[in-house]
Amino acid sequence: MKIRVGGKTKNYRTVWFENRSVKLIDQTKLPFKFSIYSAKTYKQTREAIRNMIVRGAPAIGATAAFATAQAALEFKGKDLKKFFAYMRDAARFLKTARPTAIDLAHAVDRVLKIIKKAHSVREAKTTAVFQANLISREYIKVCERIGKNGEKLIHSGAKILTHCNAGALATVDIGTALAPIRFAHNNGKRIFVFVDETRPRLQGSKLTAWELAQEKIPHAVIADNAAGLFMQRGDVDICIVGADRIAANGDTANKIGTYEKAVLARENGIPFYIAAPLTTFDFKTKSGEKIPIEFRADEEVLYATDGKTKVPISNLSSKVKNPGFDVTPARYINGYITEFGVFTAKNLKKLRKF
Ligand code: MRU
Numbered sequence: 001m002k003i004r005v006g007g008k009t010k011n012y013r014t015v016w017f018e019n020r021s022v023k024l025i026d027q028t029k030l031p032f033k034f035s036i037y038s039a040k041t042y043k044q045t046r047e048a049i050r051n052m053i054v055r056g057a058p059a060i061g062a063t064a065a066f067a068t069a070q071a072a073l074e075f076k077g078k079d080l081k082k083f084f085a086y087m088r089d090a091a092r093f094l095k096t097a098r099p100t101a102i103d104l105a106h107a108v109d110r111v112l113k114i115i116k117k118a119h120s121v122r123e124a125k126t127t128a129v130f131q132a133n134l135i136s137r138e139y140i141k142v143c144e145r146i147g148k149n150g151e152k153l154i155h156s157g158a159k160i161l162t163h164c165n166a167g168a169l170a171t172v173d174i175g176t177a178l179a180p181i182r183f184a185h186n187n188g189k190r191i192f193v194f195v196d197e198t199r200p201r202l203q204g205s206k207l208t209a210w211e212l213a214q215e216k217i218p219h220a221v222i223a224d225n226a227a228g229l230f231m232q233r234g235d236v237d238i239c240i241v242g243a244d245r246i247a248a249n250g251d252t253a254n255k256i257g258t259y260e261k262a263v264l265a266r267e268n269g270i271p272f273y274i275a276a277p278l279t280t281f282d283f284k285t286k287s288g289e290k291i292p293i294e295f296r297a298d299e300e301v302l303y304a305t306d307g308k309t310k311v312p313i314s315n316l317s318s319k320v321k322n323p324g325f326d327v328t329p330a331r332y333i334n335g336y337i338t339e340f341g342v343f344t345a346k347n348l349k350k351l352r353k354f
Contacts, residue, residue: 056170166242
């Protein structure tokens, strides 16, 4: 993505690997400060996922792939058996960083599977780094195809509502839900984006709004509880959101608040789409109630932060319940925009072939 910092425009990916370090655009500081975080060990990279320096299912997947490569590089010795035992532990540890986004487990397992074919520790280390870079590059291509496939659903003049951040920052580049929006804008379609602020971490008003502003895509941030009014007034033509995990029947876990937007969309006759790569589908999980939902720290609800200082915004002696995700039943979802085309819940089975 092109980013203007200090009067200069530069191309960045959300995550990349450099000199055994995982480099990340620090999303806890945006939009107030643009900085790069350097995770030097695989444990530090896992912490960066947990602390949401990097977040968004595909971005977490790519980061975890690099963390797996880092774990391999950190191993000392030549004993292949000991190496594999150590890697299994490291992979298990990495996969617990965040429970809902399935891209994380898929990426770690993919690196692990491929290095098992290695005949020496050295070969395994090289393969791990190669594979992690491949995963990261593939995400970019996949997002491009999601953009092309999804753009067909957006007509000139369309007003689109999105929730959370499923943009370049949530992937390696381009985004999932924001990919069709980027393509439509770049192809000269007049569009307008309603950006849900996305309490409590404000991925919408901080990250999506920042990305759209960088590319001068017309948009407005709305408070989470304002979406119903705009839908009722006929101001929203289509909703496109991302996903953290899609069960075999199409039930979709995504950022908390997605479910209520989908119900509102159905009530108001607005099509509701999920944009996600194949890596976000979890065909082993039959339906939504089996998807683990991450609960996060109370302080995300009690305080507001600009990434540096935090200010109390709630009654601090109160109890808090802070689910990070909810599950939208497949019946509210008109289609799934993937790199292989747009599918309905009924024909999701076709996706398994890829
Ligand atoms: O808690 P987050 O910020 O990692 O949650 C992110 C989302 O819910 C996104 O919508 C989802 O991962 C899709 S990202 C392309």
